[in-house]
Amino acid sequence: MLGALLERSRARTALDLFTGTTRVAQAFKATGAEVTAVDTTRYASTLAGCYIATDAETVDRRALQEAIDSLNRLPGRAGYVTETFCVQSRFFQPHNGERIDAVRDAIEADYGGSALEPVLVTSLLEAADRVDSTTGVQMAYVKQWAPRSFRPLELRVPELLPGPGHAVRGDACAVVGGLGEFDVAYLDPPYNQHRYEANYHIWETLVAWDAPTHYGVACKRTEIREGPRSAFNSRRTILDSLAQVVRDVRAAVVVLSYNDESWIGLDALVEMCAVHGHVEVLTFPSNRYVGARIGIHNPAGERVGTVGRLRNVEYVLVAGDRAQVRRMVAPWRGPTSAAQAAS
Numbered sequence: 001m002l003g004a005l006l007e008r009s010r011a012r013t014a015l016d017l018f019t020g021t022t023r024v025a026q027a028f029k030a031t032g033a034e035v036t037a038v039d040t041t042r043y044a045s046t047l048a049g050c051y052i053a054t055d056a057e058t059v060d061r062r063a064l065q066e067a068i069d070s071l072n073r074l075p076g077r078a079g080y081v082t083e084t085f086c087v088q089s090r091f092f093q094p095h096n097g098e099r100i101d102a103v104r105d106a107i108e109a110d111y112g113g114s115a116l117e118p119v120l121v122t123s124l125l126e127a128a129d130r131v132d133s134t135t136g137v138q139m140a141y142v143k144q145w146a147p148r149s150f151r152p153l154e155l156r157v158p159e160l161l162p163g164p165g166h167a168v169r170g171d172a173c174a175v176v177g178g179l180g181e182f183d184v185a186y187l188d189p190p191y192n193q194h195r196y197e198a199n200y201h202i203w204e205t206l207v208a209w210d211a212p213t214h215y216g217v218a219c220k221r222t223e224i225r226e227g228p229r230s231a232f233n234s235r236r237t238i239l240d241s242l243a244q245v246v247r248d249v250r251a252a253v254v255v256l257s258y259n260d261e262s263w264i265g266l267d268a269l270v271e272m273c274a275v276h277g278h279v280e281v282l283t284f285p286s287n288r289y290v291g292a293r294i295g296i297h298n299p300a301g302e303r304v305g306t307v308g309r310l311r312n313v314e315y316v317l318v319a320g321d322r323a324q325v326r327r328m329v330a331p332w333r334g335p336t337s338a339a340q341a342a343s
């Protein structure tokens with residue numbers, strides 16, 4: 001839906017300020033826009049280095065395929081991942097942990113600092129993700145090996161997109177003013193205390209490749225417990241930080257994603273977006289995150305407690321010139337999307 005929304009804006013330049021998986025940034029890039037993708041996490045910046053900053057047309061496809069093939073042929077060699085995520089915890093089966101260790105060492109030795117590095121590390125993150133023993137996030141592993149964890153690790157060539165783009169690792173509050181001007185800016189900030197660097201701590205370590213000290217059953221990086229927290233993960237600071245970022249982003253149209261179970265109410269979101277002009281709000285019912293659906297479990301994997309509601313409402317606020325905003329949201333206005341004009 002967001003790709004279609006951007007396409008309707010006819011934007012030539014787009015900013016994805018909390019890019020995460022880069023899923024939305026990729027949809028923007030696929031429309032032909034030059035995209036800048038920003039996030040604080042290492043893994044998001046690597047994914048953006050691969051899918052957003054790498055221009056498929058300038059990549060030597062043969063060299064890339066050969067690199068992936070040779071990494072796939074490497075025998076396993078036990079190292080940090082095997083010890084930490086196969087012995088001290090059970091995120092991967094040892095046969096795959098050893099291959100992850102060998103592949104990541106080889107990328108570091110043979111491609112460190114090269115243009116292919118983010119592409120190859122992305123290929124490894126995705127390959128590891130396909131054989132992990134979790135329910136999706138890396139806060140915990142499942143009690144019995146997940147069926148997919150038995151499969152052998154296999155790297156694939158990422159589906160690169162043509163055209164230029166930019167990957168920025170940084171705090172949105174600090175970098176937003178210096179990013180330049182955009183036709184459209186998309187903001188999808190965290191909406192509660194759950195921290196993405198903790199949810200995807202194995203990806204952080206596979207990117208940093210720094211053998212960090214760790215804590216807890218999930219062997220999370222010590223820096224996650226001790227390091228600074230995002231202002232968007234705190235009820236106390238999120239309102240002012242989001243208002244500042246929305247105010248300082250330089251874009252003809254600002255699109256803000258949020259939902260109805262977060263710390264900021266819809267009225268406050270509309271008010272902050274109004275600095276960019278006319279605001280329209282689209283609302284979409286949606287399934288809640290996977291943890292809510294699976295339920296609450298104790299460390300032994302037994303179900304405890306009760307699960308709250310399984311559906312929430314996603315908001316997409318679109319702010320800017322009235323005629324342009326109305327043109328962008330037109331397909332979603334109507335009885336099913338319950339769109340409302342907020343000014």
Ligand SMILES: C[S@@+](CC[C@H](N)C(=O)[O-])C[C@H]1O[C@@H](n2cnc3c(N)ncnc32)[C@H](O)[C@@H]1O
Nearest residue numbers: 018019020021023039040171172188190196230
């Ligand atoms: C709701 S997720 C975005 C999901 C993304 N739209 C996607 O499709 O994957 C929020 C993202 O904001 C990032 N983040 C948290 N605090 C940040 C900050 N201060 N500056 C920039 N990014 C931040 C998190 O790392 C996370 O990737």
